[in-house]
Amino acid sequence: MPASAPSIPVVLLGGFLGSGKTTLLARLAERYRQQGKLAAVILNELGDVSFGELPEADMPVTELLSGCICCSMKADLAAELLQLADRKPDVILVEATGAANPLELVENVMEASFYRPLHLGAAITVVDGPALLKLRKGSRKTFKLLTDGIRCATHLVLNKADGLHPEERVELEQLLRELNGGAKLAVAVRAAVPDGWLDGLDRSGRAISGEELRKLQQAPAEPFGDAGPGSAPLEPHEHLLAVTFRPDRPFDSRAFERLLRRLPETVYRAKGIVTFTDIPSRYLVQVAFREADFTPTLSTAPDAMVFIGEHFSREELLRELAGLE
């Protein structure tokens, strides 16, 4: 590698399932487009299908499906980063799965930087405010995944502020500052972060150093919550389950909505494309913590839904879904 080769910033977008990573990614991609910069994108999904949630844009987009770039697809991430670096984009945006172990991710990007002129420009963690309030009383492993993500960020977005009471917002801002006082914090609705927050996002100045990373890995327990002490060594996220359903035929929209409302609370995320018998358009369906969004779509991808969560029965869910048809 020539010593003078300009280093390409890698911007990591992490955050728990459904927190708003893709929403932020679309905003960042649009910002770079307006600036006449080439952004390359790596999208990672735990499930084996993707639903084209990014708006059409003239940029290289690579999808890594059926695994997580923090662990099982670590080598795929490295290979993609190296290949993309050879195309010399101005920035590489990497959207992780909502289940990724953030510290592993940071480490994996840093490893790739040994082989090509690239560096970790920023590690953004998007936090779903209302979900964080729920999850701190829930599963310990999931809460730890969330707080690890908050701790290792250079930039934090407290998203879905539209679902927070003012006092909850203050409480969460305080929690985020306690967990990571050094990160640049933005409070946002639909990941609409202020311009100032984005300035210098891809600069090489503030990135996590190896020493900081080691400190994070030894970080002490969470300051509050029912999750209990969190100083145990990093755990994988195998407790999270992803189930894909591919319907053979369209079904009734009302029965589907009823099914979504009946899902266990621990099915944190569901998304997909479906065709209904009683409505003409096909729909992109997004469910995050029981908040459902239906958007008409012109996608030609086949119908499929992915459900991600913990402590739920794959068989029971698939049986209920099959009952819709």
Ligand SMILES: Nc1nc2c(ncn2[C@@H]2O[C@H](COP(=O)(O)OP(=O)(O)OP(=O)(O)O)[C@@H](O)[C@H]2O)c(=O)[nH]1
């Ligand atoms: N109410 C509300 N909904 C939001 C906000 N930001 C995003 N959403 C919705 O939350 C859902 C998930 O948003 P995404 O951007 O797809 O989240 P994600 O983190 O990329 O999701 P995964 O990668 O699947 O984990 C979508 O239905 C969004 O429209 C927000 O600030 N407020």
